[in-house]
Amino acid sequence: MGMHTISGKKLAAGGALLTLLIILPLVSSSFGQHVMIITFMFAMCGVAWNVMGGYAGMFSFGQVAFFGIGAYTSSFLVLTFHLSPWIGLVAGGVISALLAAAIGYPCSKLRGHYFAIASIAFAEIVRIVFTNWDMVGAAEGLTLPMVKESLTHFMFHSSKLPYYYIMLLFLLLAVAVCYWVSTSKMGYYFRAIKESHEIAEVLGVNVVRYRLFAIMISAFLTSMAGTFYAQYILYIDPESVMIMPISVQIVLVAMLGGANTVLGPVVGAAILIPLSEYSRAWLGYKGTGVDMILYGTLITLISMYQPAGVWGAITNLMRRGK
Amino acid sequence: MEQLVQQLVNGVLIGLVYSLLAIGLTLVWGVMNVLNFAHGDFLMIGMFLSYWLYTLAGIDPLFSIPINAVALFLMGLFIYRFIISKVMKGPGLAQLVVTFGISIFISNFAALIWTPNFRSIDHTLLSGTWDISGIKLSIPKFVSSIGSILTSFGVFWFLKNTRTGKAILAVEMDREAALIMGINTERINSLSFAIGSALVGVAGALLATYYYIYPFVGGTFGLVCFCIVALGGFGSIEGAFIAGILVGVVQTLGGYIFAPSYKLAIVFAMYLITVWIRPQGLRG
Numbered sequence: 001m002g003m004h005t006i007s008g009k010k011l012a013a014g015g016a017l018l019t020l021l022i023i024l025p026l027v028s029s030s031f032g033q034h035v036m037i038i039t040f041m042f043a044m045c046g047v048a049w050n051v052m053g054g055y056a057g058m059f060s061f062g063q064v065a066f067f068g069i070g071a072y073t074s075s076f077l078v079l080t081f082h083l084s085p086w087i088g089l090v091a092g093g094v095i096s097a098l099l100a101a102a103i104g105y106p107c108s109k110l111r112g113h114y115f116a117i118a119s120i121a122f123a124e125i126v127r128i129v130f131t132n133w134d135m136v137g138a139a140e141g142l143t144l145p146m147v148k149e150s151l152t153h154f155m156f157h158s159s160k161l162p163y164y165y166i167m168l169l170f171l172l173l174a175v176a177v178c179y180w181v182s183t184s185k186m187g188y189y190f191r192a193i194k195e196s197h198e199i200a201e202v203l204g205v206n207v208v209r210y211r212l213f214a215i216m217i218s219a220f221l222t223s224m225a226g227t228f229y230a231q232y233i234l235y236i237d238p239e240s241v242m243i244m245p246i247s248v249q250i251v252l253v254a255m256l257g258g259a260n261t262v263l264g265p266v267v268g269a270a271i272l273i274p275l276s277e278y279s280r281a282w283l284g285y286k287g288t289g290v291d292m293i294l295y296g297t298l299i300t301l302i303s304m305y306q307p308a309g310v311w312g313a314i315t316n317l318m319r320r321g322k
Numbered sequence: 323m324e325q326l327v328q329q330l331v332n333g334v335l336i337g338l339v340y341s342l343l344a345i346g347l348t349l350v351w352g353v354m355n356v357l358n359f360a361h362g363d364f365l366m367i368g369m370f371l372s373y374w375l376y377t378l379a380g381i382d383p384l385f386s387i388p389i390n391a392v393a394l395f396l397m398g399l400f401i402y403r404f405i406i407s408k409v410m411k412g413p414g415l416a417q418l419v420v421t422f423g424i425s426i427f428i429s430n431f432a433a434l435i436w437t438p439n440f441r442s443i444d445h446t447l448l449s450g451t452w453d454i455s456g457i458k459l460s461i462p463k464f465v466s467s468i469g470s471i472l473t474s475f476g477v478f479w480f481l482k483n484t485r486t487g488k489a490i491l492a493v494e495m496d497r498e499a500a501l502i503m504g505i506n507t508e509r510i511n512s513l514s515f516a517i518g519s520a521l522v523g524v525a526g527a528l529l530a531t532y533y534y535i536y537p538f539v540g541g542t543f544g545l546v547c548f549c550i551v552a553l554g555g556f557g558s559i560e561g562a563f564i565a566g567i568l569v570g571v572v573q574t575l576g577g578y579i580f581a582p583s584y585k586l587a588i589v590f591a592m593y594l595i596t597v598w599i600r601p602q603g604l605r606g
Contacts, residue, residue, distance in 0.1 A: 011510075033448060046421055053415075059414075059415060059418060061418075102595075106594065106598035107594070107597070107598070109601040110597055112414070113355075113357045113552070114552055114597060114601065115417075116357065116418060117548045117549065117552050117593070118593070118594055118597060120548070121549060121590035121591075121594055122590070122595050123513070124545065124586065124587070124590050125587045125590050125591060126593075128583070128584060128586060128587040129587065131583070132581070132583050132584065156420075173432060190465065195469075205376070207532035230563040244404055245426075248422050251415070251418075252419060255415050255416065255419055258414060259415060269420070271564070275379050284328055288431040289433050290434065292426055292430040293426075293427055293430045293431050293434065295426060296423045296424065296426030296427030296428075297423070297427055298423070299419060299420070299422055299426065300405060300421025300423035300424055300427065301419055301423075302416075302419075302423075303409050303412070303417075303423060304405065304408045304412075304420065306413070307409065307412035307413050307416030308413060
């Protein structure tokens with residue numbers, strides 16, 4: 001298993017990159033910091049998607065449901081019980097994982113397009129329920145009250161830097177989880193399931209159980225990103241945290257970078273999110289949707305010319321260079 | 323009780339239009355295993371085409387049906403040749419994602435050139451309602467569903483009785499075997515995609531007689547169609563036809579019994595429950 005022991009060279013490259021990421025926000029503009037925060041957030045969601053989509057072969061187009069539930073759970077607990085968002089973070093993750101299991105179990109025989117449609121149907125039901133649910137503000141959503149900035153309140157007014165470093169830590173956690181999954185026995189089971197349910201079963205893998213593990217891990221991590229988003233923007237409604245374009249963006253980040261690789265989604269996010277954030281900032285303000293037209297074109301071109309992911313192409317080049 | 327019958331009638335009427343839409347989608351899905359997320363946006367193009375033909379040239383939506391069919395057939399050919407066929411060789415995920423890109427592009431482009439406003443065609447040949455012992459029957463809705471039935475049966479006849487139709491069904495059954503039998507599967511792919519688009523064009527003209535027309539109208543239609551196709555069973559034309567009516571009825575009755583805002587949630591829930599019990603769909 002020499003493939004999975006991290007070489008000294010890789011460790012040095014990782015350390016250098018991490019140092020760069022720690023220093024970079026100190027010399028960035030506020031908008032630059034914002035773009036990096038959103039990039040990390042989608043990178044985290046992409047890594048989480050990869051656990052179930054890239055490794056276990058369940059192409060979910062409904063990840064936004066877990067993102068939204070994470071955002072709503074912590075915000076609801078803050079507003080109603082004055083609980084710290086950190087407690088909400090864990091609570092949201094647990095609720096998302098349980099819901100993921102509850103919906104994943106009946107869907108455990110679904111594959112391919114049927115699974116994709118089921119994931120969309122699930123996320124749309126969640127959106128419709130929240131849009132009509134008065135206890136969570138229905139269509140008007142929830143606004144978090146301004147409180148004194150502190151780590152326990154998960155709220156900072158004077159600078160975006162704390163948000164940046166928290167998000168960076170979250171992303172590292174997600175990458176670590178994905179790395180652990182990919183190198184553990186579970187990762188091999190996931191790949192077997194992706195290849196074929198029948199073969200996996202013959203090999204003695206409990207397909208239903210391991211599919212549920214994949215979905216639950218993915219849901220928990222995505223939910224954490226949702227809680228972060230709520231604390232960062234301080235206002236959520238179903239139209240901002242539960243709509244399908246977010247799910248698509250998450251899939252896209254993973255696909256562009258390279259599904260089935262640990263760092264692929266991070267690379268995908270680093271390319272796609274700044275592109276879409278800057279084009280929105282430059283072109284979107286008129287409300288003409290030119291930025292969306294470009295975005296649609298970009299998705300089409302990526303699918304046509306880079307469907308296997310950039311990260312795979314890069315590592316292939318590096319291997320060839322050796 | 324009368325209200326309930328009224329809702330049932332409305333449900334069947336919209337369901338028949340769903341059937342036509344879903345048949346177009348299931349054809350593409352069955353033949354090349356591609357889920358077209360831009361299907362609803364093709365519908366929007368069809369509706370706008372009828373709208374402009376009516377507004378600029380005074381052509382009634384009923385007479386724009388053949389124009390729509392031809393125009394969207396060509397559009398389908400074009401999109402298949404230059405985009406879909408290129409992605410077909412790639413990984414499955416890219417095939418799922420590419421039509422999202424097309425969908426976002428088309429709907430936002432339409433919003434840019436036509437504004438996102440709602441429009442409607444006011445005085446078509448078909449307007450008004452019939453009153454049949456208290457049950458109101460909207461004439462445009464009625465004629466649209468008749469049009470859907472005729473078109474659906476036309477497609478069915480074409481597939482069962484012509485050489486090309488049989489070739490399409492053969493590819494749907496077994497691509498490799500069809501290839502060995504000398505069928506040009508690439509040609510069948512593009513033809514199926516174009517026919518699927520043409521059917522949506524017809525549905526667009528029919529819907530334009532009574533439905534609001536706006537750039538983002540395709541979104542919900544597209545999602546509902548996925549559920550119908552999957553409910554009907556992979557690539558099954560008859561299945562899609564029956565499931566379309568079923569979904570129309572469930573949506574309308576569900577909206578009436580619970581709350582209109584939940585009607586789509588009910589359709590999605592029905593999908594999830596069905597695939598839980600029968601993962602292969604009703605007729606798969």
